[in-house]
Amino acid sequence: MIRKAAAVMGALTLAACAATEAETPSDEAPPARAEIAGDCQADHFAMLVGQPGGEIDTATLPRPHRVYGHSDMVTMDHRPERLNIVIGPDERVQSVRCG
Numbered sequence: 713m714i715r716k717a718a719a720v721m722g723a724l725t726l727a728a729c730a731a732t733e734a735e736t737p738s739d740e741a742p743p744a745r746a747e748i749a750g751d752c753q754a755d756h757f758a759m760l761v762g763q764p765g766g767e768i769d770t771a772t773l774p775r776p777h778r779v780y781g782h783s784d785m786v787t788m789d790h791r792p793e794r795l796n797i798v799i800g801p802d803e804r805v806q807s808v809r810c811g
Contacts, residue, residue, distance in 0.1 A: 752777075752795040752810035760808055765799035773797075782806055 753774060760768065768779060777795040780786050790811050800806030 752793055754795060754808050754810050757795065757797070757808045760797060760805045763805050765797075765803050765805055768797065768805070 757773070765779070770777070770779065773779075774795055776791065776793065777797065778786065779797045779799065781799045782801060792810050794811060796807075796809050796811055797805055798807045798809075
């Protein structure tokens with residue numbers, strides 16, 4: 713009885729994870745970067761690169777965002793709508809990117 717229940721649960725789990733043809737249309741091109749919902753607009757904040765990290769006015773940054781040092785621990789979850797500002801060892805903005 714337990715083996716049958718485990719087999720059914722395993723099959724249901726696999727079925728839930730399977731992609732269908734409707735979810736992944738192959739005849740359409742992927743959307744351009746600017747068309748993706750939730751784009752973090754990193755190109756609008758590229759002018760921050762080279763600026764002192766302590767002078768960033770975080771109130772003007774889009775949400776969500778995070779400002780962190782090059783050696784700080786951060787989560788590895790990818791969120792395309794999140795703006796990441798990385799501060800280098802010289803305390804200046806090293807990079808601005810989405811994720």
